[in-house]
Each structure stands twice: as structure tokens, then as C-alpha cells.
Amino acid sequence: xxxxxxxxxxxxxxxxxxxxxxxxxxxxxxxxxxxxxxxxxxxxxxxxxxxxxxxxxxxxxxxxxxxxxxxxxxxxxxxxxxxxxxxxxxxxxxxxxxxxxxxxxxxxxxxxxxxxxxxxxxxxxxxxxxxxxxxxxxxxxxxxxxxxxxxxxxxxxxxxxxxxxxxxxxxxxxxxxxxxxxxxxxxxxxxxxxxxxxxxxxxxxxxxxxxxxxxxxxxxxxxxxxxxxxxxxxxxxxxxxxxxxxxxxxxxxxxxxxxxxxxxxxxxxxxxxxxxxxxxxxxxxxxxxxxxxxxxxxxxxxxxxxxxxxxxxxxxxxxxxxxxxxxxxxxxxxxxxxxxxxxxxxxxxxxxxxxxxxxxxxxxxxxxxxxxxxxxxxxxxxxxxxxxxxxxxxxxxxxxxxxxxxxxxxxxxxxxxxxxxxxxxxxxxxxxxxxxxxxxxxxxxxxxxxxxxxxxxxxxxxxxxxxxxxxxxxxxxxxxxxxxxxxxxxxxxxxxxxxxxxxxxxxxxxxxxxxxxxxxxxxxxxxxxxxxxxxxxxxxxxxxxxxxxxxxxxxxxxxxxxxxxxxxxxxxxxxxxxxxxxxxxxxxx
Amino acid sequence: xxxxxxxxxxxxxxxxxxxxxxxxxxxxxxxxxxxxxxxxxxxxxxxxxxxxxxxxxxxxxxxxxxxxxxxxxxxxxxxxxxxxxxxxxxxxxxxxxxxxxxxxxxxxxxxxx
Numbered sequence: 221x222x223x224x225x226x227x228x229x230x231x232x233x234x235x236x237x238x239x240x241x242x243x244x245x246x247x248x249x250x251x252x253x254x255x256x257x258x259x260x261x262x263x264x265x266x267x268x269x270x271x272x273x274x275x276x277x278x279x280x281x282x283x284x285x286x287x288x289x290x291x292x293x294x295x296x297x298x299x300x301x302x303x304x305x306x307x308x309x310x311x312x313x314x315x316x317x318x319x320x321x322x323x324x325x326x327x328x329x330x331x332x333x334x335x336x337x338x339x340x341x342x343x344x345x346x347x348x349x350x351x352x353x354x355x356x357x358x359x360x361x362x363x364x365x366x367x368x369x370x371x372x373x374x375x376x377x378x379x380x381x382x383x384x385x386x387x388x389x390x391x392x393x394x395x396x397x398x399x400x401x402x403x404x405x406x407x408x409x410x411x412x413x414x415x416x417x418x419x420x421x422x423x424x425x426x427x428x429x430x431x432x433x434x435x436x437x438x439x440x441x442x443x444x445x446x447x448x449x450x451x452x453x454x455x456x457x458x459x460x461x462x463x464x465x466x467x468x469x470x471x472x473x474x475x476x477x478x479x480x481x482x483x484x485x486x487x488x489x490x491x492x493x494x495x496x497x498x499x500x501x502x503x504x505x506x507x508x509x510x511x512x513x514x515x516x517x518x519x520x521x522x523x524x525x526x527x528x529x530x531x532x533x534x535x536x537x538x539x540x541x542x543x544x545x546x547x548x549x550x551x552x553x554x555x556x557x558x559x560x561x562x563x564x565x566x567x568x569x570x571x572x573x574x575x576x577x578x579x580x581x582x583x584x585x586x587x588x589x590x591x592x593x594x595x596x597x598x599x600x601x602x603x604x605x606x607x608x609x610x611x612x613x614x615x616x617x618x619x620x621x622x623x624x625x626x627x628x629x630x631x632x633x634x635x636x637x638x639x640x641x642x643x644x645x646x647x648x649x650x651x652x653x654x655x656x657x658x659x660x661x662x663x664x665x666x667x668x669x670x671x672x673x674x675x676x677x678x679x680x681x682x683x684x685x686x687x688x689x690x691x692x693x694x695x696x697x698x699x700x701x702x703x704x705x706x707x708x709x710x711x712x713x714x715x716x717x718x719x720x721x722x723x724x725x726x727x728x729x730x731x732x733x734x735x736x737x738x739x740x741x742x743x744x745x746x747x748x749x750x751x752x753x754x755x756x757x758x759x760x761x762x763x764x765x766x767x768x769x770x771x772x773x774x775x776x777x778x779x780x781x782x783x784x785x786x787x788x789x790x791x792x793x794x795x796x797x798x799x800x801x802x803x804x805x806x807x808x809x
Numbered sequence: 810x811x812x813x814x815x816x817x818x819x820x821x822x823x824x825x826x827x828x829x830x831x832x833x834x835x836x837x838x839x840x841x842x843x844x845x846x847x848x849x850x851x852x853x854x855x856x857x858x859x860x861x862x863x864x865x866x867x868x869x870x871x872x873x874x875x876x877x878x879x880x881x882x883x884x885x886x887x888x889x890x891x892x893x894x895x896x897x898x899x900x901x902x903x904x905x906x907x908x909x910x911x912x913x914x915x916x917x918x919x920x921x922x
Contacts, residue, residue, distance in 0.1 A: 229882075230882040231882050231883070232881060232882050251856070255860065260863045260864075260867055263863050264859045264860050264863045267839065267859045267862065267863070267885065268856065268859050270839075270882045270883075270884075270885070271839060271840070271855065271859075273881055273882045274840060274878075274880075274881040274882060274884075277880055277881040277882075278880065278881070297854075298854065298855055299854060299855050299856040300853070300854025300855060300856035300857060301854070301856075302856075304853075304854045304856045304857050305856045305857065305859070305860060
């Protein structure tokens with residue numbers, strides 16, 4: 221069974237089978253394209269239609285008979301193929317089709333080649349576009365898929381963006397074949413077997429529309445060519461000159477535009493790939509406890525889920541770069557499919573949501589530091605006046621694999637008790653006191669979104685010191701469980717020494733000394749490490765400083781020079797350490 | 810270079826001359842012109858003739874009139890205009906000259922062999 225179509229051919233009415241009709245209309249369209257208006261196209265077509273009508277009438281016995289495919293084929297055989305109609309000037313030119321070739325090779329376009337596709341025809345299309353075997357492109361995909369699956373994603377993207385070569389004209393521009401009538405006919409003939417097989421099942425009208433669409437494109441190009449040809453005839457030499465300069469400029473502009481397009485694509489795609497890899501890395505490592513990720517997790521005091529955070533950051537950065545990539549592609553591939561309004565607005569919305577989300581998280585994170593709380597512990601030290609207190613840090617080497625660059629830095633360690641945050645944010649201060657006994661206070665401080673939380677975190681700080689005889693050993697680190705997050709934990713050690721006591725600070729305390737905090741009263745602002753200092757009322761006196769040693773060593777200098785030193789203090793005590801004996805002469809002239 | 814192209818070009822070159830010659834005696838419609846040409850093996854497919862006829866008509870060498878047909882659509886009867894007749898005369902002269910020239914060339918070649 222076959223559908224029939226009623227047609228009017230040169231005023232005569234025919235019933236014609238639908239497939240036969242399609243073939244006939246294709247044939248007539250193809251012929252139409254071979255002429256220009258200046259050649260009297262409509263008249264020629266009218267004549268040809270009349271002749272076909274005549275041939276049909278001769279072969280149809282009665283009015284009820286339907287024109288079939290066989291009859292159409294027969295008539296086409298009599299009338300000749302479309303290229304047979306090309307009797308005009310071109311046939312006598314040496315290379316009539318060279319112009320066509322040049323034109324169409326420069327306008328080769330990127331389409332998806334669904335005829336030679338394995339998946340979506342992207343590789344085959346790219347192969348046509350770059351003039352290489354699609355196998356190479358498939359190989360690139362294959363390797364890119366191992367690059368964290370970016371190839372897969374990129375493929376989907378291109379699949380969606382590059383239009384499929386549906387019409388014959390599109391298929392020809394895709395392969396870079398000239399869009400000439402005979403080529404179109406050839407393509408159609410290639411496809412006609414498959415078409416006629418499926419023609420009974422598939423919506424015929426749709427096929428017809430597709431073909432028509434193809435022909436329209438061709439007609440546009442043909443018109444374009446024709447116009448150029450005619451224009452050239454009219455143009456004088458000087459116009460030609462300016463024309464060529466213009467086209468030269470246009471050429472360079474096009475090259476620059478393509479170059480910009482390539483740069484945009486490279487920037488867009490590398491950033492996207494980087495972001496995608498980063499995103500999936502976070503996703504994967506989050507599950508296997510990759511150290512740097514835990515580090516991030518600990519800094520995240522507001523307890524925002526890691527996946528949410530990374531997704532928001534991913535969208536906030538990747539969407540703008542996707543548009544950069546799209547823009548580049550659009551510059552390079554002029555027939556690029558639009559991603560559509562819905563997709564554009566969805567992406568824009570997603571991006572705005574991500575930005576808002578990040579801002580909210582930022583605020584939440586900031587509020588984590590709004591409250592500070594401290595826990596103070598006070599201990600007496602068995603140091604009286606005239607006793608010596610040595611202060612030194614311990615545990616300096618315990619975490620020596622970690623490098624701390626400033627007081628606020630922290631490291632994450634993992635041991636049998638789980639994860640802990642280790643920080644070297646320990647501050648040491650020394651003050652004098654009028655009490656008879658020395659004491660030490662440990663202030664642990666932390667911040668949090670509420671005072672209670674801050675307090676809890678502060679008390680969770682694990683910090684120890686111990687005293688052996690005259691030595692105070694302070695931990696160089698404080699530790700807290702990773703659950704407590706990093707919330708500006710800080711430990712301040714303040715030592716109060718009675719007047720008359722002697723302070724010796726080890727060299728390794730130097731980094732922990734807060735000399736400039738309350739420097740008027742802070743003893744440490746007046747002392748050096750590795751020296752003995754006697755504590756006076758807010759003053760210190762160096763007992764073994766370099767200055768004194770230097771002067772006593774240089775006896776010759778002392779005998780030659782006049783030294784006029786006046787010590788005007790209520791209590792003067794001079795201590796001289798000499799290993800080979802001490803010789804003091806006092807000459808009072 | 811394909812032999813078919815050369816053949817087609819040769820044939821198409823003299824096609825206009827042939828059409829004008831057919832119409833010299835009396836007016837004819839396309840099917841008649843076609844059958845004459847096809848009988849003489851001047852034409853393989855019919856399509857070729859239509860652009861030629863239109864061009865000749867546009868050049869003012871041919872004119873046509875419509876005539877009703879009993880079996881099909883109305884027919885275009887082509888005839889020579891006065892310009893067409895002059896044109897044909899000139900072509901006749903050119904053709905005989907060309908024929909002589911070609912004969913001379915080709916036969917001298919064969920006689921040398």
C-alpha cells in the first residue's frame with residue numbers, strides 16, 4: 221500500500237505515489253539549482269515540467285492510474301541527470317568547478333557525522349572538520365576518559381552543542397565537498413536505497429521537509445555564488461582593488477577572531493578540566509582520608525559538609541569558564557547549536573545560587589570566630605628570691621616533620637587516638653611579682669559561634685609543662701582533637717617571678733617569647749636568651765652579658781684607655797667569673 | 810580529461826546550430842525538435858535542450874506561440890525570427906568552413922600515416 225499525492229504539473233493533474241513524488245520533487249529542485257535567474261530559470265523549469273507532464277500523459281492509460289516510482293525513473297532517464305542541463309558557459313571553461321571547490325573547502329563546517337558514528341558522531345565530525353582520520357580523535361577521547369573522565373564530559377558537551385548533519389547540503393559542507401548539484405544528487409542517490417526502505421515506516425513529510433531544508437541551504441549558497449559572479453562582472457578594476465584589500469583585512473580579522481576563539485577554548489577547557497579533576501579529587505579523597513583534605517575539614521569550623529562546599533565552589537568557578545569555552549567555540553564554529561535559553565538561565569541561576577551559598581557559608585564561618593573564651597590555670601613554682609629559673613621548650617622535635625611558618629599555623633597529625641590538631645601558637649611572657657613565690661599561669665583561648673562553644677574548645681586544648689628542680693619545661697605545642705576544629709586556639713604562658721630571682725631563658729624559647737606585649741612590664745623585652753638575668757622591680761640585670769666579658773678580656777686596652785664608668789645604683793654587685801684566677805687591682809690616685 | 814566530457818562538449822557545441830536548422834523550414838514544438846535530434850543521435854537526454862531553447866529565445870533568435878494539445882499540456886511552438894534566420898545563415902557558412910577545415914586536418918593526418 222502506498223500513499224499518493226496529488227500534483228499539478230504544467231496545469232495537468234496527476235496522482236503520484238508519495239515516494240515517486242519525493243523523487244520527482246528532488247529532481248526538479250536539483251535542476252532548479254543548476255540555473256540562475258538570469259538564465260530564465262522559471263521559464264526553463266516550466267518547460268521541463270510541461271515536458272514531464274507530457275511524458276506522463278503519454279504513459280498513463282486512464283485518469284485513475286497513479287504515477288509510480290518506476291515511471292518517474294523512466295522519465296528522469298529520458299530527461300537526463302541534473303548535470304546534463306549544464307550546457308551553459310561553464311561547460312566550456314577549462315576547470316569549471318574549481319571556483320566551487322575553493323569556496324566550499326574554506327567553508328567546511330563542523331557537524332556531527334551520524335552516518336559514521338559509534339556514539340554521537342562527534343569524532344567523525346571532528347575528523348571531517350580537521351581532515352584527519354576519526355580514529356585519532358577517538359584515541360584522544362579514550363585517553364581523556366582516563367583523565368578523571370573529562371573526555372567523557374567534554375564528549376557529552378560537544379554532542380549537545382554540535383548540530384547533526386541532517387541535510388545533504390550539511391553533509392557536504394561537513395566533508396568539505398563542494399555543494400554542487402551533482403554532488404547533492406550523488407549523496408541523495410547514495411541515501412535513496414535506505415530512504416526507500418524506511419519510507420513506508422517513517423513520517424514521509426518529515427523527510428521531505430528535511431530535504432527541502434537542505435535544498436534551501438544549497439539555494440542560498442548558489443545564490444551567493446551567483447551574486448558574487450555577477451558582481452565581479454560589473455566591478456571595475458579599482459573596485460576590485462579595494463575589494464581585495466577589504467577581503468584581506470577581513471581575512472586577518474577572521475584569523476584574529478579564530479585565534480581569540482582558540483585561546484578562549486583553551487582557557488575555558490583547561491580550567492574546566494582542572495576544576496573537574498579538583499572536584500572529583502575532593503570527592504574521592506574525602507572518603508579515604510587524604511591528609512590535605514582533612515586539613516581543610518578541620519579549618520572548616522562551621523561544620524559545613526565538605527561535598528556541599530566543594531560543589532558550590534565548583535559551580536561558582538566552572539560556570540563562568542564554561543561560558544568562556546562556549547564563546548570560544550562559537551567564534552570558531554559558526555554553525556554551533558545554541559545551548560538554549562533554558563540551559564543558559566539554569567546555569568546562571570545555578571551560578572548565583574552557588575555564589576549566595578558561598579557567601580552564606582562565609583558568614584557562617586566568620587561567626588565561628590565571634591566569641592572568644594579562655595580557660596586559665598594557675599600553678600605555683602617553687603622559686604624564691606635568689607633562686608634561678610631556667611625556662612626551655614620541649615617537644616620541639618616531636619613534630620619536626622611539620623613546618624610552622626607563623627603562630628597561627630596548625631598541622632594535622634594522626635595517631636592511635638585519631639586525628640589531632642597541633643599548633644605552635646604558644647606565647648611566653650614573664651613578669652615580676654612582689655609575691656615571695658613564683659607562679660605560672662596557662663591561658664588557653666579559643667573562639668566559636670557561641671561563648672559556650674568557645675569555652676568548650678578552649679578547655680579541650682591539651683597543653684602541659686613540668687618543672688624539675690629549677691627548670692621549667694614548656695611544651696612547644698598544644699594539641700586538641702580534630703573534632704574541635706581549628707578555631708584560633710592559643711596558649712599563653714605567663715611566668716611571674718619574685719624580685720631577686722634569676723631568669724635564664726633557653727635559646728629555643730626565642731620564637732615563643734612575646735617581647736613586645738606589654739613591653740613596659742614584660743621582663744622578656746629586656747632580656748636575651750642564654751643569659752642569666754636577675755629580676756628587680758620591673759627591671760633586670762644581666763649577670764653574664766658579653767659586654768662585661770669583653771672588657772675584662774682586653775686588659776691592654778684597659779691600661780691605655782681611660783675608662784670612666786659610674787655605677788649609680790642603690791645596690792651594686794659585681795660578679796666576676798675567672799677560671800684561671802681573678803686579679804683585681806684598684807689604684808686610687 | 811574524460812572522453813565523455815569531450816564528446817558532450819562537441820555535441821553541445823553544435824546543438825544550437827542543429828536546433829536552428831530544424832526550425833528553418835517550419836515551426837515545431839519541443840517534442841518534435843527532440844525526436845528529430847534523438848533520431849539523429851545528437852541528443853542522449855532531453856534535459857539539455859531546455860536551457861538552450863530559452864537562451865536562443867532570450868537572444869531573440871527564436872519566438873514561440875502556445876498551442877492547445879489534446880493529450881497533454883499546451884505546447885510551445887518555436888519558430889525562427891528574422892534575426893534567427895540571419896544567424897542561421899551565418900552559422901551555415903561557418904559550419905561548412907569548419908567542416909572543410911576539420912576534414913583537411915584529419916585527412917592530412919591519416920594520409921601521412
